[in-house]
Amino acid sequence: MSIELIIGLGVPIVLIIVGRIVGARIERAxxxxxxxxxxxxxxxxxxxxxxxxxxxxxxxxxxxxxxVVVSVDHxxxxxxxxxxxxxxxxxxxxxxxxxxxxxxxLRMKESQPDADAYINTRLxxxxxxxxxxxxxxxxxEVLAYGTAVHYDRAP
Amino acid sequence: MILTNIENVPGRQIVQHFGLVQGSTIRxxxxxxxxxxxxxxxxxxxxxxxTELLQESRAEATSRMVAQAMELGANAVVNVRFTTSSVAxxxxEILAYGTAVRVE
Numbered sequence: 001m002s003i004e005l006i007i008g009l010g011v012p013i014v015l016i017i018v019g020r021i022v023g024a025r026i027e028r029a030x031x032x033x034x035x036x037x038x039x040x041x042x043x044x045x046x047x048x049x050x051x052x053x054x055x056x057x058x059x060x061x062x063x064x065x066x067x068v069v070v071s072v073d074h075x076x077x078x079x080x081x082x083x084x085x086x087x088x089x090x091x092x093x094x095x096x097x098x099x100x101x102x103x104x105x106l107r108m109k110e111s112q113p114d115a116d117a118y119i120n121t122r123l124x125x126x127x128x129x130x131x132x133x134x135x136x137x138x139x140x141e142v143l144a145y146g147t148a149v150h151y152d153r154a155p
Numbered sequence: 156m157i158l159t160n161i162e163n164v165p166g167r168q169i170v171q172h173f174g175l176v177q178g179s180t181i182r183x184x185x186x187x188x189x190x191x192x193x194x195x196x197x198x199x200x201x202x203x204x205x206t207e208l209l210q211e212s213r214a215e216a217t218s219r220m221v222a223q224a225m226e227l228g229a230n231a232v233v234n235v236r237f238t239t240s241s242v243a244x245x246x247x248e249i250l251a252y253g254t255a256v257r258v259e
Binding site (some may be wrong): 067070 | 157158159160161162164165166192195196197198199200201202203205206209210213235236237238239240241247
């Protein structure tokens, strides 16, 4: 076997295997971290409505933002390549989007940790393209922003 | 300066409208960050360099919007929106816009 073939085939395979093992571990750790932090904010919901029901009176309001850039590992990128060929749902990217959105919302909440609620929460997603070709494929930025409000008193 | 992304400032009365104010910035990623991100791409996860870059850009766009509002004599910007668009490979524009108002 020629050295070019070993490098040409071996390097991508190693990267895919490394991506599969390390990527899955990072993802699991990230989801556990998200779940733990979300538990803290159970009483402080992020709402997509603009006005709260009458009994709640708002004392102060401030803009809160949170953003994150997340990318998938090489293994998922490789798998999704097949999916692009046959069509259908790309499940390997679903977790990417999910963890980015949940992380962004959490960061928004953490930027104003003592607010009672976050109203008119919006999620903005954009893809990050790399200067060096399609390397940025599977990399997204999610921005969550809303108005952090403090109630006059606990409703 | 009060910023909200709803149409009013809760608990305050809007007494004057100054119209649309906006701030934007176009940022390119620098090579070092792109390289580090390329490595991080193998295992996936958060690309902290890019997160920081975009947060800085958004803060810059917001402060430009606020500066414009202050020039008009406003003390709040309501209905703030953020958008991102890529203008070229590796460069993106971040825009913040809202309505400048004066509240009591």
